[in-house]
Amino acid sequence: MALDPDDPIDAIALAWIRERPQTPIHSIPIVTRIWQAAKLFGDDRMRLLREHGTDSATLDLLSTLRRAGTPYRLSTRELADQALITAGAISQRVSRAEGQGLVTRHADPKVARRVEVQLTELGHHTVEQLVDTVLHRENQLLSGLTVDERNQLQHLTRRLLEELHATLDHDHKPGHVGD
Structure with a gap:
C-alpha cells in the first residue's frame, strides 16, 4: 500500500503506523474516503432538495x-x-x-x-x-x-x-x- 504523507487521510494511517505499528490500518484510506464521499454527496443532495x-x-x-x-x-x-x-x-x-x-x-x-x-x-x-x-x-x-x-x-x-x-x-x- 502506497501512502502519501501529504494526503490528509493517508497521513492518519501513517501516524497510526508510527504510533502503533501493530495496528491494521489498511481500511483507513478506503473507509475514510468512502465516509467523506458519502457525507459530501449527502450534504449536496440535502442542499439541492432544500432549495x-x-x-x-x-x-x-x-x-x-x-x-x-x-x-x-x-x-x-x-x-x-x-x-x-x-x-x-x-x-x-x-x-x-x-x-x-x-x-x-x-x-x-x-x-x-x-x-x-x-x-x-x-x-x-x-x-x-x-x-x-x-x-x-x-x-x-x-x-x-x-x-x-x-x-x-x-x-x-x-x-x-x-x-x-x-x-x-x-x-x-x-x-x-x-x-
Whole structure:
C-alpha cells in the first residue's frame, strides 16, 4: 500500500503506523474516503432538495411511486418494503406528501385495511423535476472521472456492498458469536 504523507487521510494511517505499528490500518484510506464521499454527496443532495422545498424522504417516496409505472400506485406495505423503513415511518411520509398535494391515499375495496398511495399530477411533475435535478447534479459531481474510472468504481462499489452484506448479514444472525 502506497501512502502519501501529504494526503490528509493517508497521513492518519501513517501516524497510526508510527504510533502503533501493530495496528491494521489498511481500511483507513478506503473507509475514510468512502465516509467523506458519502457525507459530501449527502450534504449536496440535502442542499439541492432544500432549495426545491423538499427533503430526501419525500424524494424517496415520490421516486418509488414513479418507478412503479402507471398508475404510479403502491400499497403502504409495498412502499415500506421498498424504502426499507417501518410502516409507521412510511405513514408519516405519506401524510406529509398528502398534505402537500403530492399523493393521495385510497382504500383497497378488495382487501380490508390495505391502503394504496398514488402520485397526483403535482406529485408526478415534482418527482420528474427533482429526479432530473438530482441526477444531473450527481453526474456533474462524477464528471471528473473518465468513463473507465466510473465503470471501475461502479464495479468495485458493487463488490464492496456484496461483501459487506454477506459479512454483516452473517454477523447479525441470531446465535452468532457476539450476540
